[in-house]
Amino acid sequence: MQIGIIGGGASGLTAAIAAAGCGAEVTILECRDRVGKKILATGNGRCNLSNLDFDPLRDYRSHRPDRLPGFFARFGVSQTIDFFESRGLLLTDRDGYLYPRSLQAAAVLDFLLGELSRLPVRAICGCRVLHIGTQGPFCVETDAGSYRFDRLIMACGSDAGLTGEHAQMGLALAGELGIQWYPPLPALTALRCEGGFWKGLAGVRCQARVTLSLAGQKRGRVYTEIGEVQLTEYGISGIPVFQLSRFAAETLDAGGTVTASLDFLPEYDGEVGRALFDRQFLACRGKTAGELGCGMLPKKVALFLLRLCHIQAEEIVTLRERERFQRFYEKARRFETKVMQTNPLSQSQVSMGGVSLDEVDDTLCAKRRRGLYFCGEMLDVDGRCGGYNLQWAWTSGYLAGLSAAKSDEKVEKP
Ligand SMILES: Cc1cc2nc3c(=O)[nH]c(=O)nc-3n(C[C@H](O)[C@H](O)[C@H](O)COP(=O)(O)OP(=O)(O)OC[C@H]3O[C@@H](n4cnc5c(N)ncnc54)[C@H](O)[C@@H]3O)c2cc1C
DSSP, rough: OEHHHHHHSHOOOOOOOOHHHHTEEEEEEEESSSTHHHHHHGGGGEEEEEESSSOOHHEOOOOOOGHHHHHHHOOOHHHHHHHHTTEEEEEEEEEEEEETTOOOOHHHHHHHHHHHHHEEEEEESSEEEEEEEEHHHHHHHHBBBEEEEEEEEEOOSTTOOOOOGOOHHHHHHHTOOOOOOOOOOOOOOOOOEEEEEEHTTTTOOEEEEEEEEEEEEETTTEEEEEEEEOOSSSSESSSHHHHHHHHHHHHHTOOOEEEEEEEOOTSSSSHHHHHOOOOHHHTTTBBBBHHHHTTSSSHHHHHHHHTTTTOTTOOOOGGGGGGHHHHHHHHOOOOOEEEEEEEEGGOOOOEEEEEGGGGGOOOTTSSSTTTTTEOOOGHHHHHHHHHHHHHHHHHHHHHHHHHHHHOOOOOOOO
């Protein structure tokens, strides 16, 4: 059995290990100068490769979320841990987030390459697949020659995190074969917001509750995340913003509007928050407004919100002015900004959209082109920040590789 894999990323390399482990001869065609480059950039160089806190219906989005539990039931987090540890790569868990014990992404790539080196797998790099022929079973044309395979696995990933010159063409190749896909959009990325004041806030990192309100196609939907928000010269970033960004991308793409509301005191809800403010107000009587604000919030944020409420930082806090200071408190709880754009795919960690799960069966084989398999980010599955996207790459790569190698279905010419 000759199996071709287009793409040597996390999912393609896992598919190769699974397929070759079952006795298939595997060829990986990779357009970049080496395989696994994206793995090295993951988790800030530490590779957050999965997560012990796992619920497919909560942690992933897809147009067919109901299909996901079935895939993870066959190769989920415990199988992933076993896949690495039983072959000699120890993992460590930081609050449920799984990393290689060395905390080095390179260790994961070295591990995968080591496994491949002992299996009948060859990786041909600098070789871009340009066309998948219809004479078959699978005749693959690249800019470095043609190859024939009995089975083909497409593991082309997405353009997320890549600059233009590395742009992929996986979905276009799938489209030529009649496979339906959803247009890719940025996910896990920062949000560009309205207003000329962001430059002055750039560099602030603080705990905040971020609430996105979507109007338009998804009218009335509201999503919330709490965590460390980063204010940038163009808007908001940080993990809570990344988690919400896919909803903004989807709504803006459909012509809707998106408003982000920031609560800079997320740990003090309702009465507790009001009591906190009362205490701060009384504690700062006779002091300046700047002292009151900076005692509660990061300096840049405090001074910005005071200005917004027409309060001078040098003003003395007096009981008579309580109402104005109350407005400042309310702004700190609810600062609204219009989201104009997400960052582009090149500055995103993943893309949403991709090959529809309706196109594949439970073995990840294309329903309309038998012998053709899909895995990884190329499929219409995107996960939250926290190791979930790599988990999908391991899951889908392993299942696609195993299914392709074990399938004895006769592949007809289309
Ligand atoms: C900066 C950054 C940090 C991230 N951190 C994390 C993290 O900590 N945890 C996590 O879970 N996820 C993380 N992700 C997401 C994760 O890296 C991806 O979801 C995952 O790597 C996708 O694997 P893949 O195999 O599907 O695709 P890729 O890794 O993108 O691999 C696809 C491969 O196919 C090749 N290819 C494409 N088209 C062709 C063609 N026509 N011919 C030949 N070759 C082709 C590409 O060159 C590429 O090597 C991060 C992403 C980025 C960008």
